Amino acid sequence: MKRIAALILLASLSTGAFALEPFVVSDIRIEGLNRISAGTVFNYLPINKGDRLTNEEAQQAIRALYGTKFFSDVELERDGNILVIKVVERPSIAKLTIRGNNDIKTDDLKKGLKDIGLTEGETFDRLALDRVQQELIRQYYNRGKYNVSVSPHVTQLDRNRVAIDIEIREGKVAKLKEVNIVGNTAFTTKDIEKGFESGTTNWLSWYSKNDQYSQDKLSGDLKKLQSYYMDRGYADFNLDSSQVTISPDKRAMYIAADVIQGDIYHISDTHLLGQLILPEDTLRKLVFVHNGDLFNRRAIEATSDSIKALLANIGYAFAKVNSVPKLDKVNHTADITWYIQPGPRVYVRRVIFQGNTRTEDDVLRREMRQLEGSWYSQAAIDRSKIRMQQLGYFKTVTIDKQTVPGSDDEVDLTVKVEEQSAGSLTFGVGYSQYSGIILSSSVSQRNFLGTGDQFSVSAERSDYLTQISAGYSNPYLTDNGIGIGYNASFSRADYTDLGSQYASYSNSTKSFSTTLGFPITDFDRLSGSLGIGSTKINTYVGYTPQVLVDYINALGHNTIHTWTGSLSWVHDTRNSYWAPTHGGQLTASVNVALPGSTVQYWTFNGEANHYWPIGKGFVLYLDGKLGYGSTYGNQKYENTTADTALGPGIGYKAGQTVAFPFWMNFYAGGVTDVRGFQDNTLGPRACAGTSANGGPIAAAPNGFCSGSTYSYAQPIGGAFKVLGTAELYLPLPFLKDINTARVAWFVDVGQAYNSISNFRTSTLDASTGVSLHWQAPIGPLIISLGFPFRTQPGDSQYEERIQFTFGSQF
Structure with a gap:
């Protein structure tokens, strides 16, 4: 051989x-x-x-x-x-162990090792292990841990196998002791470093980690340093050098950056050259620097981006706009020219959907504002993405474009979605400070069988409430977006043991309604509904506030039949369903108890809110709400009653016009309202029982009732309500998915009134505090820590610092 x-x-x-x-x-x-x-x-x-x-x-x-x-x-x-x-x-890897790592999660490390073939069951490659060792050291260096050691140990096993044990000793993070910018005379170091991620230790370093050195953070800060000068006129600014010094024990870092400031430049002229496509006057509106202005690189780049965006909206998907400044170093002026290369105008050939294993393609396609066979439009694509995010079916939505092979005027769009649960089957136990133990079961699906239809059946039982409801809606009954919905419910509530948060009476309600929705624009929707309902109200002499007892007696009916009609409008520009960061909502609705109802009334509800991202993960949210109700027509009381809490001589008399029904009153205060106060405790209150002469018992300014069955006045709500909220959502560095939890600092103001004529800004209650909204495994959870700082007489006794509720929607 x-x-x-x-x-x-x-x-x-x-x-x-x-x-x-x-x-x-x-x-x-x-x-x-x-x-x-x-x-x-x-x-x-x-x-x-x-x-x-x-x-x-x-x-x-x-x-x-x-x-x-x-x-x-x-x-x-x-x-x-x-x-x-x-x-x-080669031997196979029988076992892979990583220990000693705290800064980087084991799962993240193993995922990285798997990408290069170092995982259990794979063939062992010594060279790959060496590369892993160097890569881990590099990653820890990027986190400022320069005294890290990574020691891989390989143990031979039987049957040509090995066990790999990677021992990591992370050591301590090197802290920044000094950041020195040499050569800057125009600005203070404090002003320059305001936007830096790196810095010496301060009272927020435990949160921001700014004093932990990182090469990536340093590179970003040096770019910010250059931008700081060039955005303020220093067109020939130059970063001469940067040095990083580490102490012998590798625990302290010192950074020095040498800069050459140069001179301040002003804009002498601006030019648009190349294939303009659009009239120059149109493009000139997007030029953000003008003759005589300070040189500003940010504004120059924003001009390029705006022109590209405009061209992308009319089909030029690959347009290039390059800005070229020409500096006159004698006169210290800059001549800026933008060269426009639109490239070919392209069509969208196909829209392809990926990742929607449960949701039908048609559900996504009907949200697309970029149509196949039409000119490419970046604005339409961006709007399509937002509409799909607003559905609430997907964790992420991305839309990528790819050129069609062999064609320079066609692209394909690939819509990639990551689905999340849009429904639930729940049997649970919850607790609320106000409702006590909550037993509930529900089946809900916001994306029924992947069709986009919504379906729900629920039942709930608490200390005072029993409720059953069912609903179904199809948002696309027709291709142009007309939707239809149905809802039926039954509830029975007994508030007699909740006198501090509700007036003491009981009711049972049955209702059914159907709704039609109509899209007006891409952001606006109009809907109308018709319904029928029946409410039976039981009041208790001596326990129910006398004003409510007298109302029912004068009305002559304790079973209220209602035919309802409503009209509502929604303008929605939010960028996400669960956790918006910009955009907002305007809503207005009118609900009318139609002629033929036991009491003819109407209510108006309006809300305006908006989200503003203000940088570094902070989001500002402002919200305002108001509600108003009144009766209409010429309905009269059937029976006469004594004077009531409305005032002497203003009792409910036969033939007198019916007042706004108390069971439709608006309330204020609570964990989802004006936080820091008990539920429904702000606004009008009344005493139960009658005085010795048969008249109503007046509540003292502090809210107590002398001679009443209850020592305190009970909330009865009012026909007018106003609320305002300001929230600052805080970034949570340990939480990547803001859909899971959000923390906010809030300020709430609000109050309910007998009528709009009673409204005074001086009578508004206000509170501040922090709030956590968390989609916990046991169900949605709200925890608020509120501190009232403005109260009306009698309101302070209803203050409540910590409020929470879980097991129900928020």
Whole structure:
């Protein structure tokens, strides 16, 4: 038998290294295989039976087998005309352990190791392990840990296996002791460093980690340094050098940056050259610098971006706009020219959806504002993305464009979505300070069978409330977006034991309604509904506030039948369903108890809110709400009652016009309202029972009732309500998904009134505090810590610092 070749460095040897006479391979035999199948080897082997084997082909065969990284040694031998391939398999990784890592999660590390083939079950490659060691050290260096050590240990096991143990000693983070900018005379170092991520230790360093050195953060800060000057006229600013010094114990870092400020430049002229496509006057409106202005690189780049965006909206998807400043160093002026290269105008050939395993393509396609076969429009694509995010079905939505091979005027769009649960099957127990124990069960689906229809059935039981409801809606009954919905409900509530938050009476209500919705614009929707309902109210003499008892007695009915009609308008520009960061909502609705109802009344509800991102993860949210109700027509009371809390001589008398029904009153105060106060406790209150002369018992200024069944006045709400909220959502560095939880500092103001004529800004209650909204495994959870700082007489007794509720929607 004659050896043909061997050894791992065979590929670098010359053909003359072989003393081989070419021969025709009659068969191939492989020796040394244990885990790897012969078929796998043959798949990589460039030699087949019947081939004529030469020195060059033998080298290629060895290179190919080494390239698989399955083998640590490969030899070719000849046995007659049989080619014998002898291999030594690399060991497999039986176990991979990482310990000592706190700064980087084990799962993240193992994911990175898997990407380079170092994972359990794979073939062990010593070179890959060395690369991993260097990469881990680099990652820790980027986190400012320069005294880190990474020690991999390989243990040989039986059956040609190995166990790998990577021991990490992270050490301490190197802290920045000094950041020195040399050469800056125009600005103070404090002003320049305001936007830096790096800095010396201060009272917020525990949160911002600004004093932990990172090469990535330093690179970003140096770019911000350059931008700071160039945005303020220093067009020839130059960063001469930067040095980073580390102490011998690798615990302290010192940064120095040498700058050459240069001179202040003003804009002398601006030009638009190239293929303008649009009239120059139109493009000039997007130029944000003008003659005489200070040189401002940010404004110059914003001009380029705005022109590109405008061209992208009319089909020029690959437009280029390059700004070229020409500096006059004698006169310190800058002449700016924007060169416009629109490229070809492109159509969208196809829109492809990926990742929607449950949701039908049609549900996504009907939200697309970029149509197939039409000009490419970046604005339409951006709007399509927002509409899909607003559905609430997807965690993420991305839209990518790809050129069509062989065509320079067509692109395909790929819409990639990551689905999240849009429904739930719940059997649970919750708790609220006001409702006590809540037993609930519900089936809800906002994306029923992937069609985009919404369906829900729920039942709830608490200390005072029993409620059953069912609803179904189809937002696209027609292709142009007309939707229809149905809702039926039954509830029974007994507030007699909740006198401090509700007036003491009980009711039971049955209702059914149907709604039609109509899209007006891409941001506006109008809807109208018709419904029927029946409410039975039970009042209790001596326990229910006398004003409510008298109202029912004068009305002559305790079963209230209502035919309802409503009209509502919604203007929605929010960028997300669950956790918006910009945009807002305007809503207005009118609900009318139609003629033929026991009491004819109407209510108006309006709300305006908006989100503003203000940088570094902070989001400002402002919200205002108001509600108003009144009766209409010429309905009269049937029975006469004594004077009531409305005032002497203003009792409910037969033939008098019916007042606004108390069961439709607006309330203020509570965890989802004016936080820091108990539920429904702000606004009008009344005493139960009558005085010695048969008249109503008046509540004292502090809210107490003398001679009443209850020592305190009970909330009865009013026909007018106003609320205002300001919230600052705070970034949570340890939380990547803001859909899971949000923390905010809030200020709430609000109050309810008997009528709009009673409204005075001086009578508004106000509170401030922090609030956590968390989609917990047990259900949505709200925790608020509120501190009232403005109260009306009698309101302070209803203050409540900590408020929470879970097991119900928020």
